[in-house]
Structure formats: C-alpha cells, structure tokens
Amino acid sequence: MDFLFNLRWDIIWNYRELFLQGIWITIVLTVSGYIGGIILGVFLGLGKTSKKKWIYWPCKIYVDLFRGTPLLVQILIIHLALIPTIFGHSLGVMFSGIAALVLNSAAYNAEIFRAGIESIDKGQTEAARSLGLTQGQAMRKVILPQAFRRMVPPLGNEFIALLKDSSLVMVIAVNDILYAAKVVAGAYQKFWEPYLTAALLYLILTFVVTKIVAYVERRFSIDYNPRKNKGGRVAR
C-alpha cells in the first residue's frame, strides 16, 4: 500500500486548467448530444410506430444499425470517413464528437419513445378519435402527455449513460476529462493520479445528474396525483 502515500497530487494541480476545460467540454458534449438525441429520437420513435412501411423501415434500420454497433466504431467512422466524404474536409473534432453522440443516443431514445407511446392503452386513441380528434391531435393531447410521464425514468438513465459514453470521443482527441488525464499520464508516466482524478470527476458529474434526474422524476412521473394539481381551480 506504499504507493498510496507516494501519490503526487501536485501534478494534477499543475494541470488543473486542462481538467477544468475537460469538465466543461464533457458537459457540452453530453448536453448537446442529449438534446440533439432527444429531438432526433422523437422523430425516429414516432417513425417506428408508423404503419407506413416507407416511414417505418428507414427508422428501424437506423435504430438497429446504431444500437448494434459500438459507439467507438461509430465515432471513428463519422469523424474519419463520413464527415470528410460529405463535406470534403473535417469540421473539427468537437463537431464530429457531438454528431456521433447525437446520432447514437437518438437510436436509444427512439426505442424509449416508441415503447412509451405503445405502452398507452389503445382505448385512449380510440376515445380521442371517436370524439373527432385527428391522429395528430390525439397524439399531442392524449397519448404523448401520458407517454412522457412514463419516459422520464428511462430518459434519465440515458442521460447518465451518455455522460459516461462521452468519454469515448477522446479517441478522436476531443479535449474532454479523459483527454486531460491522458495528457498528464503521458507527460509524467504516472497513471494512478490522472485516471483516478478522471474517474472522480465523472463520479461527481453523474452524482449531480442523478440528483437532477430524481428531481425531474418526482416532478413529472407521478401518476396524476391530484394534490399536485391544486391551485388550478377554485370553488365555483
């Protein structure tokens, strides 16, 4: 256990700005990947509930492709092959990194949205349609408000998973937390200090996110607790 007492935390302090920047980059990656992934995921998820084959199949193939291959491979293909082929040159590692996270998490979110929508009883759609609502109105007013409540917990898990998965973009040299650790490790040939620091930073971030997710869950995923709705109406 001697090594524990010989750890040189001062080298981490020397590189504190690199780590701080890494934290910021990790947050940017995760948040933009998550938001983009939700927007794209909604459309993919709705597409996967469609009865029209020309909508259903492209969405299904997309989701299967991105869920069936490693994110690390996707990052490399997107950065080194896909983007240079489409644009003729790289758009920067940050762009590639965010793009990969958006495209990947969208596939997982699509399944969450699809399952959420399909979990709502068919009678709900029928009741709405029998009142004269269009398919779109029934979706917006009746199905999605109920489905969203059920989607909150899995979407929260997806956020935490994405936060940790974002470390994979280090492979294309995005300067996130893990990249900072790697730089320090390379410079000093010391491995405990930088990688433990990286692990600790991720742990703190996931802890904070878990708290946020738990709050959002309490707020939204409760099953129509009428006490939450007080103040809406008064005695008439």
Place this chain on the structure above:
Amino acid sequence: MIKVENLHKTFGKLEVLKGINCEVTEKEVVCVIGPSGSGKSTFLRCINLLEEITDGAVYIGGAQVNDPKTNINDIRTEVGMVFQQFNLFPHMSVIDNVTMAPMLIRKMDKKSAEELALELLDKVGLREKADNFPQQLSGGQQQRVAIARALAMKPKVMLFDEPTSALDPEMVQEVLDVMKALAKEGMTMVVVTHEMGFAREVADRVIFMDGGYIVEEGLPSEIFANPKNDRTKAFLGKIL
C-alpha cells in the same frame, strides 16, 4: 340517420360480419344483443369507422362513412361513443375530459366550454366531481363522465359498446338511468348490451346477432316474448 348496407368485416381470414343490413331512424333507440363473438361490437365500431370496413357501406346522415373522400373526423364529431372500459383520459381532470374536444374541435372558448361541461356533468349527476381525476371515481361514475364527454360534442347519434359490462353490479343502474334519460330526450342511440331489462324497457327495436349475421329483429316485446328464430330462442333461454 344510420344506414348499413351489406357490411362485411374480416380480421385476416376470420370473417366477423357477413353482410349486415340495417337502418336506424332519428330518435330511435336500437339495442343489439347476442352471444359474445357474434360481431355486435365490431358492427358498432364499424359505424364510426373505428374498424376499417372490408366491404359494403355505412351512411350517417347521408354521408358515406367509408368513402375515402369523406372526412371521417367531421362525421365522428356527430357520433358520440361510449366504451366498455370508459377510456377517460387519466391525465386530465373530469371537467377537462369533457371540455377538451369542444375547445379543440368546435373552437369553443374555455368559459363556455366549462359552462357546457358543468351542465352535462349536472345531467349525469357528477357536477361536484368536476375537479377530480378519473381514477378517484368509481367505475359507474367514470362511465357517466364518459357519457358527458361524448355529449359535449352535441352528437346526433350515440353509440354504446357494452357500457355496463365492466361495472360492479351495484353501479350498473346509475349508468342505465343516465342512458334512459338520454333516450327519453330523443337521442338516437345504438346500444350493444347484455342488459335485457334495459333493452326491453327502453329500446324501440331489438336486433339479435349471431355468427356475423342479424338473425332477427323487431319490437322488444315481440323478440323477448316470442322469438321466431331458434338461435334467438336458445340465446334468450340461456340468459333470461
């Protein structure tokens, strides 16, 4: 009001409706009875196109329901439907359940929609439950709210799909009473039901279905007192 011509419905290879012809005139109350699997619910659901029609035609107020040129949403606003499982919207309060469609489709303002809703809730005896949520109500109360919700669109026809089958016995009567009052006001109604007492008392005409056909129809007094068809006799013999 409703005209059904040679209606066929198949689910895959299973033919559920094998050529139904029938007409319902304005203010008429028609009860559809028959053993389970006879196609009576499917028949009802074809009227407002909740089931796609395989062959034949259904007309409501002159418009053909299953014509691709017909806007089915417009027709559905004129046809209220009440389901066996109530299907209230659990994320909305009782009054919001009732006001949603009139506000969204009839473009009613919130105030007049709520006035209308309270009036209808009063009618079904649930005005004081306006601010509750559906799962705080008993089954019978939920079904009465569902009736109010359908009435809020001021439909010309009401379809009832076994409205009391999912209810505890002691709650059946309160729902039937609301339906009875509705019939008395002159609402055109098609009711799929197992409540023979209701059919006998309220219906202008009873239709007996079996095996995808209308086997027999007539005045309730005739059907219940002397059924002509053997299958009708057998069915009524079992349940009366």
